[in-house]
Amino acid sequence: MPASLFVTSYYHALIVHLWIADLTMICAIRICELQTMNKNLLAVALAVTFSSSTFAGGILLHEVATFDSVSSAGVGNSSNRTDASAAITSPAGLTAIDDNSFAIGVQYLDAYTEHNGKGPADNNLSTSGKTRSFVPSLAYAQRVNDSWVLGASLHGDGGLGMEYDEGLVGGGIVDSISQEALNLQLAAGYQANDKLSLGGAVVIQHLMTSFETGNATNIDASGNSTALSFMLSAMYDLSESTYLSANYKHRVKHDSADIDVSVNGSDITPIEQDLTWPSRFDLGLQHKISDELTFKAMTGVEFWSQFDDAANNVYSLGTALAYSQNDWTYQGGIRYDSKMYDTDKMTPALPIGANWSLGLGAEKERSNGHRIGIAYQYRNMGTQDVTYTGPTDTIPYFTGSVDTNRIHVLSVSYAY
Template identity: 35%
Template sequence: MSLSQIGTAESVATAGVAGVTNSEDASAVITNAAGLTGLDDSSMVLGGQLIDVSSQFEGLGRETTQSSGQQFVPHLSYAQRLNDDWVAGIALNSPGGLGVAYSNGIGGRPANIVKQNKISMLSVTASAAYQVNERLSLGASVVAQYAAVDASVLGRSMTGAEVAPTFALSAQYKLNDITRIGVNYQHGSEHDIEFDESFADVQGTAINWPSTFDVGIDHQLTERLNIMANAKWQSWSDYDANYQDTYSAGIAAGYQMGEWLWQAGFSIDTSPVDAEYRDVVLPLDKQWRLGIGAQKTLASGNKIGIAYQYQNLGEAEIYATELQLLRPVGEYSENRVHFITLSYQF
């Protein structure tokens, strides 16, 4: 599962829409490095989000299994203006992952072969931004992406991890004092993970993380109200030959009430895979997200924020032409994620 939520109240409250046009704090290191030129001096953001995943598979042959899991994902970003033209920053966040345990095996079979499956990912991003002129800024990032697999198969643990490099390029352009456009390209990564111990001649697995291109706009509609919109492409066809690229769109708004900034957002994604190729390891379908949150500016000028988001992963129907362990015929009566995030800016 690819995360548009980077562990800040703003990213969760706006359903990921605000990231590509962010130019107000250090978390832009992750979402659009060019936005760092909006900083006057330095900025640091600390955050964390609790991710609660739950799904219920209902098989045509009465197979059933519930998968659930919780993960805590950290966020740390820092940026510093170097001179009139340059700003640099560094950040730690999770770009995605998924971890669940199964009540009746991965496919709802009595054999209960796979009891849990987890993919963990962390990225360390170093970014630099250059102010070309008063309207245009450019940014670039280098990323070290860590991926780990931990699965329980017939009571045996299959684990492995690898670090792979990747990069990002970005730009922001001010149309005027109240309208800003942002674009960000994040290149994909390839992880060839070898397990610590092979099992049934399976010695490892490959994770081909998709590339992402994100474009968005932020417009200050009134003195208190700003609106945001974005569109995104992800190369999920690189993840697996049977997958297809996805497209998403989102809209969000922020309303300033004294010391409080209230935000809300909604976004949708197309499905990366058709029912005939979908499996119970990664039951992704078309998705939608709804977020809400608030940030308070303290007397010190620092900001504290809290946000909640509901993400629906779709019915994820599975229809295999032949009976397979990972592709039992059925669908998900429940397939969702809850996000709860707390962040602090100073």
């Protein structure tokens, strides 16, 4: 499976799971063991690595491949009732659709991270990880009567795909890691009264995992799993110019996911693991200041601490401003996310600290009401000094810094 970075509408998140972090750490500090280990011992070691019941560690990318989502740095997702893309972000917003709606978009993602430091023998270590990929999204919605609107979407809910030039921390071994989630959502919005809208979605998630090492021992691991979950949503109009929104997306638990592993081209016993995609909750606000100016705000939390004692819940806060004149809308937004792991608990596969995102874009409305948008977003995932130590060691195998850690996102969208 090619390394690619998925977000929510083929994107919402970068996520690396605990088994990947553990396995790559073992590779970094046990090079000789991996080069000489026989297949039976390796199978046991990998089984221990993949046995975690948590899906812990990562970032969820904010953006859906729409003008509103990318240009607002994901702030607009919580209160989205613009078009069919609400089936992804906020199903209650589907009730704003008069007849039918279609939204399609594609994002170009460019992610890059760089480590520089020293090994246990005071040797210089340096490496970089990167990925470049195109990530599409698709949604459609149809009003069925005065109260109900139904919708469907296909998108990515998160994931990580990175290729490394010198392994995770400069010691070689790891060539690439990838874990991606693809979601099919069947959504509905219900107009309860003039002020209150309710919504929900059935989430069908397909999880794809791969891991590849080089050097003297070639390890290839890959697996697929499908699981069900749900999403709940509500919107309430405080006035003609102001409304609130709330969205809850339940965790997705993949029970007994099989990971197929081969060593130097020979298959070993598949590894079985339970994986969990975390729950998240957000609140949104939109206020129309004037006919031209709209203010948006959001706050939210991703519940990572439920699944890993070392992880923190990730809290988000963001704001955006949209300006409309004639047939054009211009928007900019900024968002902050707290750190998932404290610095002393970070892993080389996931050196993500407190991070911030900045988005901007423009959208043109045609005479038939169809809209074409382009947007850009920059995400800084944190640069910090790090020290990585093996689970049973006292001497660090890497001491240094994460000097670059960012994502560029460019999107083009079409909707009505």
